[in-house]
């Protein structure tokens with residue numbers, strides 16, 4: 001970790017903003033929602049898919065509360081404001097491995113599926129990609145795809161870091177989880193945003209569309225100069241479930257997006273279903289992954 005990050009206390013958002021016991025609760029909820037065969041690739045065989053459906057009601061309630069906040073506060077103006085605040089990437093510089101370790105200390109993972117820390121989720125995703133014989137940049141993508149969660153380190157509440165993403169500036173799709181909570185979103189009163197296209201043009205391409213703010217978009221900007229385009233799509237849109245899994249917002253995509261979304265969908269099972277009780281040994285894997293980091297990324301990333 002860089003010296004500056006060692007000295008800096010991590011700001012903590014108010015508890016009222018943090019309904020999830022940990023950020024992974026949201027991803028466990030996703031596993032409950034998405035169990036279709038089309039996510040077959042990359043599933044680990046240690047665990048039956050049905051086992052992932054084991055949810056207690058209290059955690060569901062916290063996911064609901066999380067989405068209530070998310071849907072209320074993710075407005076077009078909020079997204080613009082966060083982009084101005086973060087996309088200058090002037091908060092902190094650190095090596096990729098230090099960023100992974102910092103994320104690990106930040107997020108106390110008490111995931112019911114797997115009480116292993118965040119670094120293990122990253123290594124398991126990457127190792128699952130590697131086991132399938134995919135190219136090295138795809139493996140590296142598995143390793144770094146969630147590093148945007150360092151937004152928590154900069155004091156952002158959960159609802160501005162994780163959760164399914166969706167476009168702002170146009171009508172909210174009813175394919176988004178808990179669509180009823182958009183009633184409390186100020187954009188629901190803005191006439192300009194009430195049609196399927198809203199402020200956008202048909203087929204304008206997702207690069208021209210503002211998505212709700214979170215770890216995907218942030219991390220995309222951190223690494224956009226260094227990785228092949230399919231990797232960047234995976235990082236930028238891996239939480240865009242309303243589109244990549246529910247099929248919403250096709251009218252905003254262009255043909256290139258549709259082509260690249262094959263990669264986004266190919267990545268998804270490695271993210272959701274690669275968790276298994278046998279934790280990869282960090283010490284044994286570190287030098288291999290450091291080699292991938294050195295091949296593609298600069299010695300320090302700007303956050």
Ligand SMILES: [Fe+2]
Pocket residue numbers: 145146215238239
């Ligand atoms: Fe993620």
Ligand SMILES: [Fe+2]
Pocket residue numbers: 121145146271
């Ligand atoms: Fe992930």
